[in-house]
Amino acid sequence: MATLKTLFFLGIVFPSCSLIGASLGHGTRRNLLPISKGGPTIFDVTKFGAVADDKTDNIDAFRAAWGAACKNSTTIAKVLIPAGTFRTAQTMFAGPCASPKPITVEIMGTVKADTDPSEYVSPEWFTFQDIDGFVLTGNGVFDGQGAASWPFNDCKRTKDNCAPLPSSLKLYKVNNSVVTGITSLNSMQFHFHLHGCSNVSLSNLNITAPGSSPNTDGIHISSSDRIKVFNSTIGTGDDCISIGHSTTDISIANITCGPGHGISVGSLGKRPEERSVNGVTVTNCTFLNTTNGARIKTWIGTVPAEAKNITYEGLIMNGVQNPIVIDQTYGSKKLRAPSTSLWKISNIHFRKIKGTTVSNVAVSLECSSRNPCESVEIADVDLTYVGSPLNTTFISSCFNAKAIFGGTVNPPACSSSLGV
Ligand SMILES: *[C@@H]1O[C@H](CO)[C@@H](O)[C@H](O)[C@H]1NC(C)=O
Ligand SMILES: *[C@@H]1O[C@H](CO)[C@@H](O)[C@H](O)[C@H]1NC(C)=O
Ligand SMILES: *[C@@H]1O[C@H](CO)[C@@H](O)[C@H](O)[C@H]1NC(C)=O
Ligand SMILES: *[C@@H]1O[C@H](CO)[C@@H](O)[C@H](O)[C@H]1NC(C)=O
Ligand SMILES: *[C@@H]1O[C@H](CO)[C@@H](O)[C@H](O)[C@H]1NC(C)=O
Ligand SMILES: *[C@@H]1O[C@H](CO)[C@@H](O)[C@H](O)[C@H]1NC(C)=O
Ligand SMILES: *[C@@H]1O[C@H](CO)[C@@H](O)[C@H](O)[C@H]1NC(C)=O
Ligand SMILES: *[C@@H]1O[C@H](CO)[C@@H](O)[C@H](O)[C@H]1NC(C)=O
Ligand SMILES: *[C@@H]1O[C@H](CO)[C@@H](O)[C@H](O)[C@H]1NC(C)=O
Ligand SMILES: *[C@@H]1O[C@H](CO)[C@@H](O)[C@H](O)[C@H]1NC(C)=O
Numbered sequence: 001m002a003t004l005k006t007l008f009f010l011g012i013v014f015p016s017c018s019l020i021g022a023s024l025g026h027g028t029r030r031n032l033l034p035i036s037k038g039g040p041t042i043f044d045v046t047k048f049g050a051v052a053d054d055k056t057d058n059i060d061a062f063r064a065a066w067g068a069a070c071k072n073s074t075t076i077a078k079v080l081i082p083a084g085t086f087r088t089a090q091t092m093f094a095g096p097c098a099s100p101k102p103i104t105v106e107i108m109g110t111v112k113a114d115t116d117p118s119e120y121v122s123p124e125w126f127t128f129q130d131i132d133g134f135v136l137t138g139n140g141v142f143d144g145q146g147a148a149s150w151p152f153n154d155c156k157r158t159k160d161n162c163a164p165l166p167s168s169l170k171l172y173k174v175n176n177s178v179v180t181g182i183t184s185l186n187s188m189q190f191h192f193h194l195h196g197c198s199n200v201s202l203s204n205l206n207i208t209a210p211g212s213s214p215n216t217d218g219i220h221i222s223s224s225d226r227i228k229v230f231n232s233t234i235g236t237g238d239d240c241i242s243i244g245h246s247t248t249d250i251s252i253a254n255i256t257c258g259p260g261h262g263i264s265v266g267s268l269g270k271r272p273e274e275r276s277v278n279g280v281t282v283t284n285c286t287f288l289n290t291t292n293g294a295r296i297k298t299w300i301g302t303v304p305a306e307a308k309n310i311t312y313e314g315l316i317m318n319g320v321q322n323p324i325v326i327d328q329t330y331g332s333k334k335l336r337a338p339s340t341s342l343w344k345i346s347n348i349h350f351r352k353i354k355g356t357t358v359s360n361v362a363v364s365l366e367c368s369s370r371n372p373c374e375s376v377e378i379a380d381v382d383l384t385y386v387g388s389p390l391n392t393t394f395i396s397s398c399f400n401a402k403a404i405f406g407g408t409v410n411p412p413a414c415s416s417s418l419g420v
Contacts (some may be wrong), residue, residue, distance in 0.1 A: 028266035052084025089119035101133030107140030211259030213237035245274035258288030267300030363396035
């Protein structure tokens with residue numbers, strides 16, 4: 001860890017383009033005859049020198065295959081990572097591509113991350129950047145081999161050793177794109193991190209890490225719009241999906257989440273550059289033994305902003321600790337003070353939510369005294385308390401929340417918006 005941390009402190013973060021730029025010069029292999037049978041032209045990484053021996057660092061071969069496909073192909077191109085186990089350290093596939101859209105990366109085999117932290121100069125393993133019309137597909141596996149680095153990424157235990165570890169798959173400034181089918185295993189930090197993206201759909205994914213692994217969010221989305229996530233199974237040690245700041249029009253459906261911390265909007269407002277979140281729908285999802293279900297969380301914040309127009313609907317909770325949560329005290333629990341968050345939360349809907357919870361406070365709305373939550377609808381929520389030992393009070397708790405309860409409500413509605 002020391003090496004990674006030192007690199008960050010010294011500000012030695014290489015410009016992203018140097019990673020790809022270097023591979024396009026001379027000295028590459030001669031027989032780069034791509035395969036084309038009517039479909040896209042295929043750039044098989046093994047034809048560029050990749051070796052599936054679970055040992056060789058394939059970074060140069062991956063770069064060369066991507067460079068040939070993206071920068072040099074005049075026909076629709078596909079980079080193929082075939083069956084076998086390929087190892088690679090930090091890898092960047094950057095556009096813009098000269099080849100016709102879309103450009104595909106298909107993974108059939110397993111790619112394993114190098115576990116030496118000094119191989120990572122910034123916190124991502126694979127970066128896909130500046131691409132319009134990208135497809136990442138296949139039934140293969142990205143294995144972040146996170147177990148080696150998780151002990152160094154638990155800020156609660158090692159406060160002085162919290163350099164951000166690499167996310168497995170970072171999509172940065174990727175537009176009009178599709179990610180489907182792949183498995184992401186044991187990321188060091190986030191599995192997927194989308195930032196600066198527009199119109200990307202992610203589906204049929206299998207995202208897996210142990211419930212105890214720190215900060216292994218399944219999919220983290222920030223500064224992006226029109227992102228869809230559906231038909232996926234996500235089990236991690238942090239949020240299955242977290243929707244960060246400056247996002248609009250995010251829709252999530254048909255996700256099975258667990259273990260993990262639920263599907264969250266936030267945390268928002270930690271840094272002043274964070275802008276509002278508008279338009280999130282989370283529909284038809286199942287939560288298995290997660291610590292939270294539907295959650296919106298903000299810090300007190302330093303710059304006013306909003307989280308609004310958010311709907312959680314058609315959810316099944318199975319042994320979930322905190323099924324419905326708005327928490328504006330994030331990061332300040334130790335103060336035990338009511339939230340004075342500058343973030344305004346409004347037009348929020350929690351509808352058709354059923355199943356079981358192990359907490360006797362199944363609905364908890366802790367809003368800002370400065371900015372009470374407005375138009376929070378809780379409708380057709382039918383939860384059964386299965387906690388042990390059984391606490392006979394089964395309640396909703398509201399602070400500074402203008403909540404409207406409708407239809408079936410179990411636990412019963414808050415008796416007052418200022419307290420339970
Ligand atoms: C680019 O294409 C040309 C012509 O097909 C080929 O000779 C050259 O090796 C290719 N370069 C790379 C980096 O693939
Ligand atoms: C993606 O779209 C944004 C606007 O939404 C634009 O600024 C950016 O240049 C686009 N990126 C690419 C790679 O096309
Ligand atoms: C969004 O991206 C998909 C996949 O590339 C594309 O088919 C679709 O046309 C895009 N939508 C818009 C509005 O550009
Ligand atoms: C997800 O991948 C893991 C590891 O490869 C596997 O054990 C599990 O069965 C997969 N789950 C689904 C739903 O495909
Ligand atoms: C998602 O899964 C459902 C159920 O298996 C299926 O009906 C639907 O077509 C899938 N959606 C896509 C876009 O694959
Ligand atoms: C979710 O699954 C249902 C079937 O169970 C399907 O009708 C629906 O289209 C799926 N939603 C998405 C966004 O794929
Ligand atoms: C609410 O969000 C949806 C997208 O989820 C968007 O289409 C709609 O315009 C938003 N409504 C308002 C009032 O901003
Ligand atoms: C959610 O499930 C309902 C009932 O199966 C279905 O009608 C609806 O289309 C689904 N919504 C999404 C966004 O998949
Ligand atoms: C959820 O937790 C209960 C009790 O700890 C356990 O019996 C059950 O197998 C767990 N279910 C899942 C899906 O992990
Ligand atoms: C039951 O829950 C209420 C509300 O959270 C709490 O105040 C009380 O102490 C709990 N009782 C027991 C016996 O745990």
